[in-house]
Amino acid sequence: MTTLRIGIQTGYWSRKPPTGIVEALQQAEAAGLDSVWTAEAYGSDAFTPLAWWGSHTSRLRLGTGIAQMAARTPTATAMQALTLDHLSGGRFVLGLGASGPQVVEGWYGQPYRRPLARTREYVDIVRQVIARERPVTFDGEFYRLPLPADAPGATGLGKALKPTVHPVRPEVPIVLAAQGPKNVALAAEIADGWMAGFYAPRTDAEHRELLAEGFARRADERSRPEEFEVAATVPVVVRDDVESAADVVRPHIALYAGGMGAKEANFHKASLDRLGYGEVTDEVQRLYLEGRKEDAARAVPTELVEEIALVGPAAKVRADLARWENTALTTLLVQGDAAAAAALLG
Template identity: 30%
Template sequence: MTDRDIYLPVAAQPSVETLVGLGQLAEAHGYERLWLPETWGRDAVTALSSIARETTDVGIGSSLLNVYSRSPAVIGQTAATLQEVADGRLRLGLGPSGPRVIEGWHGAAFERPLRRTRETIDIVKRVLSGDTVEYDGDIFQLSGFRLRCEPPSPAPPIDAGGLGPKSVELAGRFADGWHAILFTADGMADRLGDFDRGTELGDRDRGSQRVTLSVPCCALEDRERARELARQHVAFYIGGMGTYYRDALARQGYEATASEVFERWNNGERETAVAAIDEELLDALAVAGTPEECRDRIGEFEAIDGVDALNISFPRAAERADIEATMAVLAP
């Protein structure tokens, strides 16, 4: 059975308490896990700590902490602390992000993202084991670090984000799961093949790994508003989040549309970029419309073979009432 998670919104939220309240509401609705991204608003760690203290059963997770702005040792310490605060409910999501974020926001060179992700996962696992970290990698050479507190038991699983074939294969080979964002059903089938190949290369137990697909959702009585909010959201990811989502959509068979949206968005033609997301593509990537439509359509994503959890996310411009309505409609 496919679990349903919530991808908490960070855009335009007035306070940490707002995020805590949404987390509590999701827990009351029976969602399995709350994921929180870290972009340009509040840091994910502080917010997740606050949510963990004010909930009791729902899992929490980062989706995703980038592997450039914190050292692997700090990420390991952070994961150990969050696991303690959450009483064992944490899944740690890691990923490289992209050059626009890493170079533009953090002033770091976006070099060897796959290798850096792999080495970070290796080091974080060693930190969480409680053993002294001795590591001689291509990027990191570490010696002597060890937690001076009890290591978490159990250690939190580590998921990796990825869009392209090699990054998804890496997730299967070295991580405990894969976080997928903005994929069609056919696109997921292709990348799941990469994930499974990675699992085999790493001699991992596929049954213990977890694939989570994030799906933009908006279920409102006002159908046109729901679809327009979702369409704006998809256009923003393709046009405004660097080249990765554009390229990922192109690999899924929508190269012309991906290029058009990207070019128009970056030329300042935001309205025409949004309009380029046609009905077929919107329905391939998102669940948006009336409550009845959305209850029916969410099952199409849940039926994708190999997906263990659906992450219900919300359009960037959705208001609190839109989020709460959608959360209620799509509750497990």
């Protein structure tokens, strides 16, 4: 059994819900799996599957990885966190992320400007709601509670409220998804964990420096650095042949480097660029945006796949896992099927 906690990242749905996942999670829970995480883009949401799947398990931590902040007001998100924490008996982890301008402005119709400042305000309000110490008030640049009487369209009847539901815990763990250096440091400063994208063990020292920078700015003693969760989604594909296993991951990398974000603002591509693959991802993005998705996938080198994924025979996958065990990671989230998770748990 690895020293890392092993979870499953189910992601967001494509055309329909995944099949057989309840049984797979029950089996994985019995084998020692730590957690299950969900995501959302502009289809399935991150909270509902956790409620359904979580009701069929008893020990798994249930995390949103991630819930998009633009999708809900901070108080609405806190309500969902309170509800799921009750229903799961205190197993919920709130993973939040800013997403990107294409989704935030295109899908939610919200401005994307100053995402770090907006995140600070959002987390502050969520913590106020869950703590339930007093009626929630906030006077920020992005959120004002209650809405001032002189605000456009306001009636002036707004009242400071606190949730009717008493929390299971005074704090629900908050994990921030972050890829850029400033965002990573922010997660260490204000959150209980960081969810990384395209984590490569080779750059672990840089990640540790950014986390240390954030820890040094903490204004409270809410949690110690040694209790901070660092999670990363790692594609895991078990095949007899490394190249065939890498072929499963290549389209995923091509999608994120080429199509998940505007050409001028693709944070996933930027993460891969920082690993030294700028020329590769430029070509992948060019091919993808031209509609040549299969060519874009073929342009992803096996070297890059092996940097951010675990691929190949089961024995190789388990041996390669040691590279992640020696990093700042505390939780490795398997992106793959139940057999992939079993290979690591075994």
